[in-house]
Structures are given as structure tokens and as C-alpha cells.
Amino acid sequence: MMNQETCIVVFSGGQDSTTCLFWAMKKFKEVIAVTFNYGQRHALEIECATAICKAHGIEHHILDMSLLSQLHPNALTHHALAVEAGGKGALPTTFVPARNLLFMSFAGAVAYNKGAKHLVTGVSEADFSGYPDCRDTFMKAMNVALNLSMDQAFVIHTPLMWKDKADVWALSDQLGKLDEIKEKTLTCYEGIIGDGCGTCLSCELRKKGYEAYMKSVNKS
């Protein structure tokens, strides 16, 4: 019997998953954060994730997913008998097929072991970037496959599914966490926490969303 009040949050330390973490903390009694470590680029993200969990007393598990590099086409075209896990080189995440399938499978296994009924992920269709495994229909199929694989009734929550960046800022404000998320999370490709470098694609999206939300607040 899974605990109705326990929730696993797939948590990267970025804006979206941090908003999800605070959302889950409002909704569930016990929240456990799971972070996937799959490359050098993410070392700072993981530091952010760790700091946020520490500040809020959240149980935090970091799972080593360096094996994802085994799935890189380059690794598989060697035709070698044994494909060794890479690890050092930053893996272009866009080259990892089925990433959310794997993340949700692992998060589901953690939920099973922890007796948690609920799972939360910050995927969104709104700023849809071509990833099929961020779509609502995939997450629903994932939920069914997960439940059948372990004979359980897990519930996958996707609170950001239909939200664009401005909506996500609005949610973080409703949760009373707008400033904390603005200052403590990492989205910037250059690895600068908070407002970031201000010029990379990721910073631009984040800033644009923030300004759109602020504009809507000042109007009303």
C-alpha cells in the first residue's frame, strides 16, 4: 500500500522543477527529491538542487545516470563488444532519446521503494521544443506502463504541462517563492545562478517570461 501523502519530485534545480518542488511541498506531507546526474554540465545544477533541498529539509537522492552516454549514437556505432560508460564529456541532452522515459522509470522505482504514491515532473507542452517525451499524451501512457510494470497505482502529476514561462513565474508567485526561485535556481547555459548571463537562449526565455508575468501583475 503506497503512502497517499508521499511524493517523489524529479528535481534538476532549474526554475521549472524547483517550482514543482514547492508545489509538491504545499500539496503533500512528505516530499522526496530525485536528481539525475548525467554529465559535467550539470554539476552546478546539482549544487543548486542540493542547496535548495538542504534549505527546506527535503530528502534528496542523486542518481548516477552517466550510463545515458552509452545511448549516444557515437557510442553505439563503434560496433565494439562492450560499450563503456562515458562520464567526463558533457553529453548533448538533445541526443538522448527516451530520456524522460528513463527518468520516470527510475523515479517510479524510487517511488516503489519509498512507498510513495505520487510523482511530479516539470515537463511542459507550452514551450514545446520538439521533445515528444514532454507531451501530455506520453506522460499518460508512461503512467499506465509504470503502474502495470509494478502492479501499483502511482499518479504522475505534471503541474506545468500547459504553462509557458510567464505562467510558471505566476505559479511560483502564488506559492510565495518567486524571489527564491529567481535567485537560487540555475537555468543559464553559462552556469550563472539566478538571472544568469542574460544573453543565452535559456536566459532569454526565462527573462521574457518573467517580464511578461511582471507586466501582467502591474496591469491588474
Added chain:
Amino acid sequence: MMNQETCIVVFSGGQDSTTCLFWAMKKFKEVIAVTFNYGQRHALEIECATAICKAHGIEHHILDMSLLSQLHPNALTHHALAVEAGGKGALPTTFVPARNLLFMSFAGAVAYNKGAKHLVTGVSEADFSGYPDCRDTFMKAMNVALNLSMDQAFVIHTPLMWKDKADVWALSDQLGKLDEIKEKTLTCYEGIIGDGCGTCLSCELRKKGYEAYMKSVNKS
């Protein structure tokens, strides 16, 4: 566009998956075997798998899945910030939830990278041992989740789904591979290739099935 004639076989080197490998070789032009390495106990199994692929000129990839040990309840109850991958100790496979969910996700990612439309796994409901992720209904849900995660039309084949051990021997005989499978595959818990120790649970099941099939052949 995925290649209609290319097939990924989840291949452990045991009786069931070896039968599936030969089945796939009859059915598809190109067969690629994927073996998951997740513990010491399986070292010999992997040697068997490698030898069989070598003998038949099958492209073979061994993926390191030692990370599965991170999902063991013991690893997660430490409440440590970082959960290190185990590796050395043999992991009781019965303690790994969602194992086939993870295996099929990885096999699916390999299929994507290889441009293969087909996947084969040797799971069976007939000698149902309490694993929900061996059931037909799970594999069908898995197929849908896999396809939606990558926007593809993969087909998961489960040629042994309704076969007991005697039926599996019958299939290997139809494929002209009964002797090879009897001699070259490993099922025995004691790690003895072919007929094995003859006394462990796994040997007993294999032997019983073999005798049942031989009896039915001699009758007809």
C-alpha cells in the same frame, strides 16, 4: 524512418532469450543483440551471450546497468545525499522494481539510434513468477509509452509470452536449434553451462520442460 528489417533482441544468453535470438534471425534481415550487465552473478551469462553472438556473426552491445543497484531499497534507505552505484555484490534481481520497464526503455533507445523498427524480448506469462513486468498487458502499455516517447512506431515482439518451458524447447526445435541451445546457454544458478547442476530450481524447470517436450515428440 525505421528499418522494417532490423530487430533489437534483449539477450541474456539464457535459454529463453537465445530462442528469441534464433527466432528473430529467421524473421528479420538484421539482428542486433543487447545484453544488460548488472551484477557479478551474470558474468558467465554474458560470456555465453558473447560466444553465441560471435558464433553467428551477430552485432552485440553490452550495456552497463550497474546503476540498477542504486534502486535497491538498501541503497535508498541510507538517506545519503549521493547514492553510489554498487557493482561488486550480486544484486538479487527480485528486488529490482521496474526492471523490464528500464530494459525495454534502453533497448528502445538503442533501436532509435540504430534505426531498428522491431524489438524482441523473451518474457513469458506461462511460467508466471509474480513479476508484473513480464505480463502481456504491461508489454503492450510499454510499447505505447515507448512509441510516444520518441514519436516512432516500434513493434515489441514477445514470441514466448504464452509458452511454458516445454513449448520453448519445441520452438527451438522448430528453429533447428534445440541442441545448440541445450549445450551453449546458461540457466543454472550454479553457473554451469548447458544442462547445469541439475538440482537448482532453474535446472529443474529447464529439465522438466525438456523431458515434457521429448515425451510429446516420442509420442507423436
